[in-house]
Amino acid sequence: MTIADMVRVLHAKVLCGEERLETKVHTACCSDLMSDVLAFVNEKTVLITGLTNAHVLRTADMLDLKCIVFARGKIPGEDILEQADEQGLVVMTTPETAFTACGLLYEAGLRGVPIEWPESEARL
Amino acid sequence: MSQTLLHAEYPVEAEDYTCAGEASADIKRKLKQLGVSSNVLRRVAVASYEVELNLVIHSEGGALTLEVTPEQVTLISRDRGPGIPNLELAMREGWSTASETARSLGFGAGMGLPNMKRNADTFAIDSTVGEGTTIEMGFRLA
Ligand SMILES: Nc1ncnc2c1ncn2[C@@H]1O[C@H](COP(=O)(O)OP(=O)(O)OP(=O)(O)O)[C@@H](O)[C@H]1O
Ligand SMILES: [Mg+2]
Numbered sequence: 001m002t003i004a005d006m007v008r009v010l011h012a013k014v015l016c017g018e019e020r021l022e023t024k025v026h027t028a029c030c031s032d033l034m035s036d037v038l039a040f041v042n043e044k045t046v047l048i049t050g051l052t053n054a055h056v057l058r059t060a061d062m063l064d065l066k067c068i069v070f071a072r073g074k075i076p077g078e079d080i081l082e083q084a085d086e087q088g089l090v091v092m093t094t095p096e097t098a099f100t101a102c103g104l105l106y107e108a109g110l111r112g113v114p115i116e117w118p119e120s121e122a123r124l
Numbered sequence: 125m126s127q128t129l130l131h132a133e134y135p136v137e138a139e140d141y142t143c144a145g146e147a148s149a150d151i152k153r154k155l156k157q158l159g160v161s162s163n164v165l166r167r168v169a170v171a172s173y174e175v176e177l178n179l180v181i182h183s184e185g186g187a188l189t190l191e192v193t194p195e196q197v198t199l200i201s202r203d204r205g206p207g208i209p210n211l212e213l214a215m216r217e218g219w220s221t222a223s224e225t226a227r228s229l230g231f232g233a234g235m236g237l238p239n240m241k242r243n244a245d246t247f248a249i250d251s252t253v254g255e256g257t258t259i260e261m262g263f264r265l266a
Contacts, residue, residue: 032230033230033231033232033233033235034177034229034230034231034233035174035231035233035234035235035236035239036233036235038170038173038174038235038239039170039235039238039239039242042166043166049230051229051230053229053230054142054145055141055144055145055229055230055231056230058144058145058148058149058173059173059230061145061149061152062145062148062149062152062166062169062170062172062173063166063169063170064166
């Protein structure tokens, strides 16, 4: 689906990156733990989170993420949104809880990131 | 000895949450300019962010060293203490002594060290309580 589809499904409000809504997303990850995000996510993944601090953006930057969804109506500060725009992110806020947001996206066909532990574990 | 393409040092302050991650962002930018493949770039970025945040969260301050040759990216983290009393425990997924401040920002999953080990081609950690911790990671380019 596209980010525009997500906006519709989540009854979300776009906070930045309005011009990038046609970007396709392949998978989603929901977490407030940045190390989990760093472990499981790839650049085609949407991040759904309740954290709105600068580290969420830095984590997104490390992974070249394209889209972040803030759950439960959270809205980050203006400085965070400016930074997000510079990074080329689409940022939206949904009134739904993280759980419901995930459920709605799953129902609409979006899936989690396949976990590649076994293969990467083999490199240890 | 192989020719050095890039060498950079980044001091990292303890508990400086405002700047935390800036060294890793710069490392990623520099490697991208060198034309490092996106797969390696991503693995270095993840490991670098984890190791940098550990310096901020757990150490008394230290530095990251980046070295690039045509064959390999090497990332070294050195700190001034306090050292890790039980390395086996520290390497375990889910083990964390992160402060409340760190947890409120989204850290403390106890996944950082396992993430580094998983993403690097070579990983070595050495720690002495009262002295400090050194982590050396290698990422093959060729
Ligand atoms: N440089 C360091 N100096 C002292 N202790 C450290 C250092 N790095 C890690 N540790 C110890 O090892 C533990 C595990 O580190 P790890 O990075 O795996 O998890 P974390 O930092 O607690 O959480 P996360 O990385 O998931 O946010 C830490 O909680 C801390 O006790
Ligand atoms: Mg850590």
